Amino acid sequence: DAKTTQPPSMDCAEGRAANLPCNHSTISGNEYVYWYRQIHSQGPQYIIHGLKNNETNEMASLIITEDRKSSTLILPHATLRDTAVYYCIVSDYNFNKFYFGSGTKLNVKP
Amino acid sequence: DVKVTQSSRYLVKRTGEKVFLECVQDMDHENMFWYRQDPGLGLRLIYFSYDVKMKEKGDIPEGYSVSREKKERFSLILESASTNQTSMYLCASSGDRGPVEKLFFGSGTQLSVL
Numbered sequence: 045d046a047k048t049t050q051p052p053s054m055d056c057a058e059g060r061a062a063n064l065p066c067n068h069s070t071i072s073g074n075e076y077v078y079w080y081r082q083i084h085s086q087g088p089q090y091i092i093h094g095l096k097n098n099e100t101n102e103m104a105s106l107i108i109t110e111d112r113k114s115s116t117l118i119l120p121h122a123t124l125r126d127t128a129v130y131y132c133i134v135s136d137y138n139f140n141k142f143y144f145g146s147g148t149k150l151n152v153k154p
Numbered sequence: 155d156v157k158v159t160q161s162s163r164y165l166v167k168r169t170g171e172k173v174f175l176e177c178v179q180d181m182d183h184e185n186m187f188w189y190r191q192d193p194g195l196g197l198r199l200i201y202f203s204y205d206v207k208m209k210e211k212g213d214i215p216e217g218y219s220v221s222r223e224k225k226e227r228f229s230l231i232l233e234s235a236s237t238n239q240t241s242m243y244l245c246a247s248s249g250d251r252g253p254v255e256k257l258f259f260g261s262g263t264q265l266s267v268l
Contacts, residue, residue, distance in 0.1 A: 070187045076255075078255070080257070085261075085262075086259075086261055086262070087158070087246070087259025087261055087262055088244075088246075088257070088259050089245050089259070090196070090257065090258070093256075114194045127257065130192075131196075131197075134238050135255060142199075142255065142257060144189075144197035144198075145196050146194065146195075146196045
């Protein structure tokens, strides 16, 4: 599975959009991009996934570049409860395995 | 909502003890996973299972074994606990057959081996 690179930490003001980047330059054509987050002392929680097109759900938006080598998770109006570690994962379903790296620690500040 | 329940939130064991970590999911999911999480290392896959009585090694299976006698239950076994197995253990399940993989996680078991 392709590896991902994320910044170790980011800050965001409450109410503003949080844009979390992820590089996955070795992604292959059948690998999806997934985002999960882990709030302190809880298990990771699924946020969103995509293959080629941009995606939006009630939690976030996912923007994938045309060459698919990078993506951005957007939390449109960050709240203090969005403070968490965010993991970007690329995976081929044939392996049924996910590789969680160290993620990005998002600090939402009042 | 999918519920993945881990039997203990905190566990303290002695070196050499046999330790069982239990995980139950209530959504009839085919796939179940055990991860451990350590500071600076992220989540690492220990074992996973596609079906009852089926298991596959993940990235760090040494020192662990698993059991899946029933579809809803996946147990992680530390045959002889050691201090380097002190960690947060996370169980997950997934019902997807591909290509999308949504994992549902339990709240974790913080295991301390003294």
